[in-house]
Amino acid sequence: MIIDSIKNKAFYENAYPLLAEAFAFVEEYNKNPLPAGKYELRGTDLFAMVQEYNTRTEGVFEAHDKYIDLQYVASGEEKMVYASRAELAEKTPYNPDIEAAFYENGDRDVSMVFRAGDFAVFYPQDAHKPGQAVGESAPVTKIVVKIRVRA
Numbered sequence: 001m002i003i004d005s006i007k008n009k010a011f012y013e014n015a016y017p018l019l020a021e022a023f024a025f026v027e028e029y030n031k032n033p034l035p036a037g038k039y040e041l042r043g044t045d046l047f048a049m050v051q052e053y054n055t056r057t058e059g060v061f062e063a064h065d066k067y068i069d070l071q072y073v074a075s076g077e078e079k080m081v082y083a084s085r086a087e088l089a090e091k092t093p094y095n096p097d098i099e100a101a102f103y104e105n106g107d108r109d110v111s112m113v114f115r116a117g118d119f120a121v122f123y124p125q126d127a128h129k130p131g132q133a134v135g136e137s138a139p140v141t142k143i144v145v146k147i148r149v150r151a
Helices: 006-011 019-031
Strands: 002-005 037-040 046-054 061-063 067-075 077-084 090-095 100-103 110-115 118-122 126-132 139-148
Touching (some): 006 019, 019 139, 067 077, 067 110, 077 118, 077 139, 110 118, 118 126, 126 139
Antiparallel strands (some): 002 118, 046 139, 061 126, 067 139, 077 110, 090 100
16 A cells, blocks of 8 residues: 655656556646546556545445555545455455455554545555545545556
């Protein structure tokens, strides 16, 4: 897992193939915002989803086998919760149709508040519970860039 501000993206751009292109999409979005929706960048190897929603007080841990998530908060704020996937009890087994497995809460969860300009990179071993309210539910615009895992 990586957590930082987009202004420090240069430290991470070479951490994984296609991560620099994922950051480039975020930077272009900051200059020219796009409406909510899915945007293909390199077919199924790299695509982005611009999301607009209200944060929630309930949630469940998720993890992905085939994709790394770059989650960038464009506006608003939300809490994201992290836990090591290996330390959590599986709630719903991996489903390839939605490319996710779901997990129970653990006893070593870490909560972080993300504000506009902050991002997290979640790898397959990183269970995460995004979209959580910081206090009351509030609107958020977030970009999730999905980066296919290289074998």
